[in-house]
Amino acid sequence: MTEADRKIIRECLTNLLSRREHSQAELLNKLRARGLETELSRQIISEFAERGWQSDARFAASFARQRFARGLGEIRIRGELRQRQVADPLIEQALAELEADWFEAARALYQRKYTKPVTDFKEQQKRARHLQYKGFTQEQIRYAMEPQGDG
Numbered sequence: 001m002t003e004a005d006r007k008i009i010r011e012c013l014t015n016l017l018s019r020r021e022h023s024q025a026e027l028l029n030k031l032r033a034r035g036l037e038t039e040l041s042r043q044i045i046s047e048f049a050e051r052g053w054q055s056d057a058r059f060a061a062s063f064a065r066q067r068f069a070r071g072l073g074e075i076r077i078r079g080e081l082r083q084r085q086v087a088d089p090l091i092e093q094a095l096a097e098l099e100a101d102w103f104e105a106a107r108a109l110y111q112r113k114y115t116k117p118v119t120d121f122k123e124q125q126k127r128a129r130h131l132q133y134k135g136f137t138q139e140q141i142r143y144a145m146e147p148q149g150d151g
Contacts (some may be wrong), residue, residue: 005036005037009037010044011046012051013054017053017140020062020130021054021055021062022054023085024046024054024056025086028042028045056086057090057094058086060081060093060094061094063077063081063084064091064094064098067080068100071108071112071134072134073102073105073134073135073140074136075136075137076134077095100139103144106131106136106143106144107144108139109131109144110127110131113127117147118145124145128141128145131144
């Protein structure tokens with residue numbers, strides 16, 4: 001653990017964080033993949049977090065906004081953040097800050113993808129599975145698939 005090692009880790013972190021937000025777990029994995037020492041990497045990531053250069057809360061908020069814009073639902077976004085080892089309170093905070101109407105998001109996705117009415121039960125199930133895969137709840141899926149009147 002030389003000063004040169006510290007400098008290399010700092011440069012790697014700076015480069016990674018200059019492109020986009022990362023969770024602490026992502027950064028640690030990327031440094032490990034480059035063969036850098038784990039404990040020293042953990043220390044320096046903590047230093048970056050203390051200085052505000054890295055923030056799991058900022059990462060979670062940014063990630064949630066991006067995924068929501070791609071048409072993903074709350075369940076999927078929550079799961080992907082957990083995979084990136086973001087703490088549950090930060091996940092809840094990020095989702096709350098989105099102020100998303102998940103029901104309308106599911107409906108908008110459904111209407112974009114499916115322009116023709118449902119023809120049979122098999123097709124209905126296929127569409128419901130697609131919305132489920134995207135991370136919407138059963139209630140949101142039912143709402144999205146309700147026939148819409150013209151007023």
